[in-house]
Amino acid sequence: MRKLLTIAMTFGLAVSTVYSTTVLADAEADRKAFKDYFVKKFPETDPNDFINGVYSIDKASRAQWEEIEEFPPYEIAIDSGESEWNKSFANGKGYKDCFGKAGVADQYPQWDDGKGKVVTLALAINDCREANGEKPLKYKKGKMADLLAYMGYQTRGKKVNVKIPNAKAQEAYDKGKQFYYARRGQLNMACAHCHVDNSGMRIRADLLSPALGHTTHFPVYRSKWGGMGTLHRRFAGCNKQVRAKPFKAQSEEYRNLEYFLTFMSNGLDVNAPGARK
Amino acid sequence: MKKIATLIAVLLFSVGCASTGGGMGSSSAMPANYDEAVAQAKAEIKKAKSMGHEWRDSGKMLKKAEKAHKTGDKDKAIKLAMKAKKQGELGQMQAKDQKAAGPWLF
Numbered sequence: 436m437r438k439l440l441t442i443a444m445t446f447g448l449a450v451s452t453v454y455s456t457t458v459l460a461d462a463e464a465d466r467k468a469f470k471d472y473f474v475k476k477f478p479e480t481d482p483n484d485f486i487n488g489v490y491s492i493d494k495a496s497r498a499q500w501e502e503i504e505e506f507p508p509y510e511i512a513i514d515s516g517e518s519e520w521n522k523s524f525a526n527g528k529g530y531k532d533c534f535g536k537a538g539v540a541d542q543y544p545q546w547d548d549g550k551g552k553v554v555t556l557a558l559a560i561n562d563c564r565e566a567n568g569e570k571p572l573k574y575k576k577g578k579m580a581d582l583l584a585y586m587g588y589q590t591r592g593k594k595v596n597v598k599i600p601n602a603k604a605q606e607a608y609d610k611g612k613q614f615y616y617a618r619r620g621q622l623n624m625a626c627a628h629c630h631v632d633n634s635g636m637r638i639r640a641d642l643l644s645p646a647l648g649h650t651t652h653f654p655v656y657r658s659k660w661g662g663m664g665t666l667h668r669r670f671a672g673c674n675k676q677v678r679a680k681p682f683k684a685q686s687e688e689y690r691n692l693e694y695f696l697t698f699m700s701n702g703l704d705v706n707a708p709g710a711r712k
Numbered sequence: 713m714k715k716i717a718t719l720i721a722v723l724l725f726s727v728g729c730a731s732t733g734g735g736m737g738s739s740s741a742m743p744a745n746y747d748e749a750v751a752q753a754k755a756e757i758k759k760a761k762s763m764g765h766e767w768r769d770s771g772k773m774l775k776k777a778e779k780a781h782k783t784g785d786k787d788k789a790i791k792l793a794m795k796a797k798k799q800g801e802l803g804q805m806q807a808k809d810q811k812a813a814g815p816w817l818f
Binding site: 465468469471472612613616617618619620621623625627631632674675678679680681682688 | 761764765768771799802806809811812813814815816817818
């Protein structure tokens with residue numbers, strides 16, 4: 436009986452090892468192809484500089500942005516996020532009890548086996564609040580964006596390190612990937628049309644940024660918004676621009692999309708928050 | 713030469729068929745009244761939404777249709793509702809077409 440059990444366990448372990456290796460190999464191949472494409476397309480850009488979005492590929496825009504970065508418009512959000520982080524909940528606990536430390540943005544989004552879904556940092560913040568009897572925050576701007584700005588700032592310099600631990604996680608990754616490359620809306624355009632194919636090209640007066648490194652600097656202070664916004668706020672904006680009805684922030688669709696897109700930036704530095712036009 | 717002409721004819725015929733959207737199997741009959749037009753539009757938009765491909769302006773078109781209906785412009789109201797319905801149908805078509813979407817450059 437013992438022998439049978441040992442054989443079964445060994446077999447199970449072997450299958451899961453083979454599976455996770457295959458799964459990771461597929462996603463890794465995707466990531467390598469994705470990165471290589473941009474490195475080849477923009478040979479003058481240091482591969483690690485793609486975290487700066489459009490400012491990594493256009494000197495004139497970069498010069499303006501560097502001026503802005505001397506007095507970053509997101510600084511107020513970092514301060515406000517810090518005081519929110521340090522504020523205790525009504526039960527005396529705080530974010531620290533959930534996360535340990537603020538600089539954990541490099542580990543998100545992550546696959547949660549118990550919940551059976553991708554958990555983003557924003558979702559984890561609200562899970563923490565609700566577990567401690569607090570109301571959840573809205574996901575697109577305001578206190579949530581401020582908290583994410585502070586946590587991102589505390590993570591600066593760490594490498595993005597998203598993991599795909601098993602088949603269920605791979606399924607979520609694949610859904611995010613399909614979303615990224617699927618045409619949608621009346622304009623019949625995919626995310627990739629702008630940020631892969633046509634990155635570096637002009638769309639009216641603006642340059643389209645390369646997709647590599649897209650997630651590393653969120654949340655951002657966007658001049659168009661006149662304030663801070665989260666990644667899912669931007670996703671919704673992009674969908675609207677191609678005349679597709681956007682999904683809700685933190686919907687399964689956007690969480691999976693974030694999972695895929697962040698995995699593509701694995702190995703790059705977190706440089707949140709950012710300032711964008 | 714004949715072969716090329718045949719190929720062009722087949723190609724033009726295919727494009728023509730595709731652009732009519734006949735493959736959706738949709739009810740192209742004009743609805744009898746505004747309420748029916750709206751009901752048809754809502755049903756198609758709902759299907760597109762369930763497939764994750766609702767278009768941005770379909771809802772707005774229905775609102776405009778309602779406004780036109782209230783002001784007594786029946787033709788405009790039905791026309792707008794049918795436009796919204798078409799968007800719902802095209803959204804569904806798009807969803808089916810993009811099911812296996814993936815990278816095309818690498």
